[in-house]
Amino acid sequence: MTVEISLGYDKEYVSKFSEGLNEPEWMKTLRLDALQQAERLPMPKPDKTKIDRWNFTKFTHDLRGEKMESLAELPDQILNFIDQNKDEQNLLIQKDQRPAFASLSQSLKDNGVIFTDMKTAVKEYSDLVEKYYMKDGIQVDEHRLTALHAALMNGGVFVYVPENVQVEEPLQAIFWQEDPEAALFNHVIVVADKNSSVTYVENYISHNNEEEEAVTNILTEVFAHDNAKVSFGAVDNLGAGTTTYVNRRGVADRDAKIEWALGQMNDGYTISENYTYLMGDNALGDAKTVSVGRGNQKQNFTARIVHYGKASEGYILQHGVMKDKATAIFNGIGKIEHGATKSNAEQESRVLMLSKDARGDANPILLIDEDDVTAGHAASVGRVDPMQLFYLMSRGISQKEAERLVIHGFLAPVVNQLPIDAVKEQLTQVIEGKVN
Amino acid sequence: MAGSTLEIKNLHVAIEGEEILTGVNLTINGGEFHAVMGPNGTGKSTLASAIMGHPKYEITEGEVYIDGKDVLEMEVDERAQAGLFLAMQYPSEISGVTNSDFLRSSINARREEGDEISLMKFIKEMDGTMDLLEMDKNMAQRYLNEGFSGGEKKRNEILQLMMLKPAIAILDEIDSGLDIDALKVVSKGINQMRDDNFGCLIITHYQRLLNYITPDKVHVMMKGRIVKSGGPELAQRLEDEGYDWIKQELGIEDETVGQKA
Ligand SMILES: Nc1ncnc2c1ncn2[C@@H]1O[C@H](COP(=O)(O)OP(=O)(O)OP(=O)(O)O)[C@@H](O)[C@H]1O
Ligand SMILES: [Mg+2]
Numbered sequence: 001m002t003v004e005i006s007l008g009y010d011k012e013y014v015s016k017f018s019e020g021l022n023e024p025e026w027m028k029t030l031r032l033d034a035l036q037q038a039e040r041l042p043m044p045k046p047d048k049t050k051i052d053r054w055n056f057t058k059f060t061h062d063l064r065g066e067k068m069e070s071l072a073e074l075p076d077q078i079l080n081f082i083d084q085n086k087d088e089q090n091l092l093i094q095k096d097q098r099p100a101f102a103s104l105s106q107s108l109k110d111n112g113v114i115f116t117d118m119k120t121a122v123k124e125y126s127d128l129v130e131k132y133y134m135k136d137g138i139q140v141d142e143h144r145l146t147a148l149h150a151a152l153m154n155g156g157v158f159v160y161v162p163e164n165v166q167v168e169e170p171l172q173a174i175f176w177q178e179d180p181e182a183a184l185f186n187h188v189i190v191v192a193d194k195n196s197s198v199t200y201v202e203n204y205i206s207h208n209n210e211e212e213e214a215v216t217n218i219l220t221e222v223f224a225h226d227n228a229k230v231s232f233g234a235v236d237n238l239g240a241g242t243t244t245y246v247n248r249r250g251v252a253d254r255d256a257k258i259e260w261a262l263g264q265m266n267d268g269y270t271i272s273e274n275y276t277y278l279m280g281d282n283a284l285g286d287a288k289t290v291s292v293g294r295g296n297q298k299q300n301f302t303a304r305i306v307h308y309g310k311a312s313e314g315y316i317l318q319h320g321v322m323k324d325k326a327t328a329i330f331n332g333i334g335k336i337e338h339g340a341t342k343s344n345a346e347q348e349s350r351v352l353m354l355s356k357d358a359r360g361d362a363n364p365i366l367l368i369d370e371d372d373v374t375a376g377h378a379a380s381v382g383r384v385d386p387m388q389l390f391y392l393m394s395r396g397i398s399q400k401e402a403e404r405l406v407i408h409g410f411l412a413p414v415v416n417q418l419p420i421d422a423v424k425e426q427l428t429q430v431i432e433g434k435v436n
Numbered sequence: 437m438a439g440s441t442l443e444i445k446n447l448h449v450a451i452e453g454e455e456i457l458t459g460v461n462l463t464i465n466g467g468e469f470h471a472v473m474g475p476n477g478t479g480k481s482t483l484a485s486a487i488m489g490h491p492k493y494e495i496t497e498g499e500v501y502i503d504g505k506d507v508l509e510m511e512v513d514e515r516a517q518a519g520l521f522l523a524m525q526y527p528s529e530i531s532g533v534t535n536s537d538f539l540r541s542s543i544n545a546r547r548e549e550g551d552e553i554s555l556m557k558f559i560k561e562m563d564g565t566m567d568l569l570e571m572d573k574n575m576a577q578r579y580l581n582e583g584f585s586g587g588e589k590k591r592n593e594i595l596q597l598m599m600l601k602p603a604i605a606i607l608d609e610i611d612s613g614l615d616i617d618a619l620k621v622v623s624k625g626i627n628q629m630r631d632d633n634f635g636c637l638i639i640t641h642y643q644r645l646l647n648y649i650t651p652d653k654v655h656v657m658m659k660g661r662i663v664k665s666g667g668p669e670l671a672q673r674l675e676d677e678g679y680d681w682i683k684q685e686l687g688i689e690d691e692t693v694g695q696k697a
Contacts, residue, residue, distance in 0.1 A: 386491055391528035394488050395542035395596060396516035405541065409532025409579070 011035060014151055017062065021119055024126045030133070034140045034150030044143040044245075046271050048329045048361060049300035054243050054269050056145060059183030059215040061152060068093070068100045078176055081203045081235070081426055090171045092117060096179045097155035097186075108167060113198075114160040115171050118187050121158030129158060132189050137221030137249045145245050149185055149217045156187035161196040161228075170199040170233075170422055177205070180212035180241065188220040192228035192256075201233040201422050204266075208239035210295075218246040224256035226280065233423035235263040237430055240295060242268040247275075254280030254309065261418040263427040264291040265434060270299040278305065278312035278340075286315045290414045290427065292407070292434045293326030293358070303347075304333040307340040307373075316347035319414045321407050322358035323435075329361045332377065338369040345375040352410045353383045354403060404435050438632035439466010440503050440519050440603035442487075448497035449479075449486045449660075455496065456482045456693050458660035464604060467632040471646055471671060472639045474657035475679055477692040480639045481525050483657070484608045488522040489515050502604065517546060519603030523593035523610050525639075530580040535592065536562060538580045539599055546600070565598045568628070570621050586613035594625040605629070606637045611645040623648030643675035656682060658691040 014035050018028040043051065068074070071082065074093075082091065090108065092115065093101040099117040108115070114125060121129050134140050140150045157173045177184055190200050208214055216238060224230045230250070238244055244266055250258040258276055276285035287303045305314030316332040334345030345368075351360030364377035384406055392402035411431060418424045442464045449457035457479050464470055474480055486493040487500055489512040500507040502518050510518060530538070539562065544552045562576060569591050581589050590610055597605055607626070611619055626636070626649055638651065646654075646668065654670040655662045656679070664670070664682055673681075683691060 385528070388528045388530050390488075390490055390512060391524065392530070392538070393512035394516055394522050394524075395538075395600065396513050396545040397541055398513050398545065399511070401541060401545065402513075405533045405538065406530065409530055412532030 017152075021122075023122055026126070026130050027122055030140070031151045031153075034147045037141050038144050038147035038151055041141060041144040041147050044145055044271065046300040046302065046329070047331050047363070049271070049298065051271065055213060056215055056217065056243060056245060057148070058213070060179070060181050061154060061183045061185070066095065066098065066100065068095070071101065077207065078174065078205060080429060081174060081205065082172070083422060088169070090115060090169055091174070092157055092172070093174045093176060094155055094157075095176045096182045097184060105169070111165045112162040113165060113167060114158060116158055118153070118156035118158050118189075125158065125160070128160060129189065132191060132221060132223060133187070134219075134221070137223065137251055138219050138247060145217055146219065146247070149187070149219050152185045153187045154183070154185045157189075157202070159190040159198065159200055161192045161198045163193045163195055165196045167196075167198040170201050170420060172422070173200070173202045175202065175204045177208070177214065177238070177242070180206070180208035180239070181214050183214065184216040184218065186216070186218045188218070190222045190230055190232065192224045192230045194226045194228060197229040199231040199233070199420055201420060203234070203426070204236045204238050206239040206242055208241040210240045212239070212241040214239075214242040216242055216244045216246070218244070220246075220248040222248070222250040222258055224250070224252045224258050226253045227255040228253075229257040231259045231261070231419050233261040233418070233420040235423060235426045235430055236266050238266040238268055240267040242266065244268060244270040244272070246270070247273045250276040250285060252276065252278050252280060252283035252285060255282045256280060257284045258286070259419050260287040260289070261420055261423050262287070262289040263423065263430060264289055264299070264301060265427070265430045266299070267295065267297065269297065272299070272301045273304070274302065275304045275306065276314065278307045278309050278314060281309040281311055283309045283312045285313070288317045288414050288418060289319070290411045290431075291318075291320040291328065292323070292431055293320065293328050294323040294434060295326060296324070297326040297328075299326070299328040300331075301328065302331040302333065304331075304335065305345065307334075307336040307343040307345065309343075310340055311342040312340055313343065314345045316349075317414055317417075318349040318362070319411050320351045320360060321354065321410060322351065322360045323354045325355075325357040327359040330363065332362070332364045333367065334365070334375060334377070335367040336370050336373050336375070340370050341372040343370070343373045345373070347377045349379045350410070351381040352407070353381070354407070400436075407431070407435050439635060440633075441465050442520070442604045442635065443501045444487070444498070445500070446498040447483070447486065447495070447500065449482055450494045450496050451482070451492055456660050457486065458693070459498070460661050462655065462662060464635045464637055466603065466635045468653065469630070469636045469638060469649060469651045471651035471654045472637060472657055472662075473641065473654065473671060473674055475691050478657045479660040479693050480657055481608055482660075484522055484606045484637075484639060487606060488512060488520060513545065516602070521597055521600060521602035521605040523597060523605065523607040525608040525612070527581050527589045527593055529582045529584075531582050533580045534577050535580050536576040539596065542596065542600060561599060565595055569595055569625055571595065587615065587618045590614055590622060591618065594622050598625055598629065601629075603633065604635045604637070606639070608639045609641070610638070611640055611642060619645065620648065643671050646671045658682070658686075658688055660693040663688070
């Protein structure tokens with residue numbers, strides 16, 4: 001069923017949608033409240049990027065993806081993202097917002113680890129999901145897109161790791177939009193309870209071209225309770241026709257760590273917000289991102305780490321390459337609240353432009369309301385050094401290959417430091433594809 | 437005839453509208469080593485860069501051929517494929533690209549697809565060459581020239597020369613900044629290349645390099661062109677007496693380029 005959602009959102013549609021999924025009452029209420037708010041709330045205002053003509057509100061919402069019997073049914077472009085040598089996959093594949101494949105090792109199940117699609121989680125772990133769903137992470141009423149998301153959420157994943165459980169093998173989720181016009185309103189929640197640890201890796205994949213318009217509105221909430229550790233990796237690889245709003249939010253309690261490794265490789269217009277709240281003392285947030293922009297892409301990336309806990313540490317490292325006529329703004333913001341003594345905020349943003357029409361902007365910002373802290377930032381925006389290309393080409397390397405080497409070289413310091421091997425490998429592959 | 441021939445005919449080169457080379461004529465055949473000497477700022481590096489196709493230099497007149505093929509029509513990488521090599525006075529640093537990945541890409545760029553050098557063979561060859569040049573093995577995995585000392589960069593240029601085996605090489609001040617041991621090692625590498633299939637143009641300020649690498653011909657550059665040529669004895673006389681006698685002989689007051697005569 002296709003719904004044209006312009007400004008007149010449809011209450012009846014949302015009710016029916018929720019009932020159709022047999023959702024608990026709290027979720028239906030949350031959706032309907034959110035729908036009302038969406039009508040009055042303004043759009044988000046990303047710094048230095050005008051989004052008023054981007055399409056976030058016209059899409060096909062209710063989708064019918066099919067279940068798969070085995071991984072062998074996947075096309076190569078998806079299989080490439082999976083390590084098929086593993087005997088046991090902790091893998092969840094969602095195709096056009098329907099769960100298509102799921103497997104989780106027995107030992108993790110036995111330990112009480114939950115790794116399931118969001119629609120199932122809302123029903124089967126209703127209380128647990130309710131406790132986290134748009135409460136202490138992302139708020140419904142931040143702006144129109146968060147509210148719209150809450151009203152129309154149609155997929156995602158729920159991860160819960162109980163106290164003291166260490167998940168050694170990464171959990172991987174693949175969100176695959178095969179329908180070129182599918183709307184992806186994905187909600188991901190990752191909870192690591194006290195003293196636990198988990199690595200979660202996700203991929204958003206579609207291959208729609210510029211004519212096939214699609215909308216994604218992704219909200220992700222990560223909670224690391226006391227002394228827990230979450231490594232969160234993502235390789236976003238959505239097609240040129242997809243307009244993306246992606247908001248990944250982390251909340252770290254005392255002694256907790258949240259590490260983000262984000263490969264922002266979409267081909268379409270993208271707004272990406274990655275906020276980490278360091279609530280507890282000694283909490284650590286580390287955001288590493290790499291991006292490659294090409295074509296006529298416009299993108300805006302904000303990484304923000306907010307320090308409330310004492311002696312909390314926040315690190316932001318962003319490297320972006322802009323080709324063709326691509327434009328991107330990189331905002332790196334470290335905010336130290338009053339009372340967060342002995343905290344440290346570091347940020348570094350670097351942009352490399354490969355053509356004269358490419359544009360990049362790096363804005364490192366420190367907002368500090370406390371004296372007893374350390375902080376630092378670095379930023380650079382530059383074009384490829386023609387001397388470097390001359391040097392490489394003087395050894396017989398073609399211009400294209402020389403540019404490829406320079407791009408890999410520019411991104412390598414971040415890629416090499418990514419804490420998750422799977423992400424490193426996927427990213428190298430995707431970068432390769434985007435550079436050629 | 438064995439080897440390749442590089443012919444430079446009446447080459448004029450300008451940078452940002454200013455003429456730097458004012459008519460260079462020079463022919464280098466396989467098997468020959470030529471030395472180009474001359475005071476600072478007389479156009480030696482300009483000649484080297486222009487032959488290789490540096491984007492900043494504009495050729496305003498003249499021709500360059502390798503084995504009869506028009507070099508000036510070629511892209512930089514095509515010049516390398518045609519057999520040219522330039523060891524640069526100031527090699528670029530490229531972060532994130534390892535020395536060995538770069539070298540392998542360079543070698544494979546000369547080979548057909550499907551005929552890439554095997555990793556084993558490559559490693560063996562690189563190890564052997566690095567041994568000969570007394571280079572630390574970890575230089576292979578370091579980023580290309582990044583943080584290399586002056587002398588290490590020069591050795592690295594010779595490593596590339598020896599691995600890529602060009603037909604004609606131009607070495608721009610390969611001896612500058614080298615201590616005496618390094619100078620011997622680098623010279624050993626260059627001498628090892630000497631055969632009928634290899635021609636070389638060596639730009640240097642010092643006789644001491646030419647004590648190790650004996651040139652067949654020596655040329656002196658002033659005011660953007662070759663003003664005098666001779667045998668190895670010319671280099672020796674320059675070492676002993678400096679350039680004044682040439683200037684007097686030719687009536688040159690200011691030898692640098694860009695000065696109105
Ligand atoms: N990019 C440039 N822009 C402006 N002038 C330049 C540029 N490159 C070279 N020149 C000028 O051209 C002249 C010749 O320079 P070149 O580097 O060829 O000299 P050289 O003979 O190699 O000197 P050295 O012995 O010091 O290496 C110099 O006057 C120099 O300042
Ligand atoms: Mg010079």
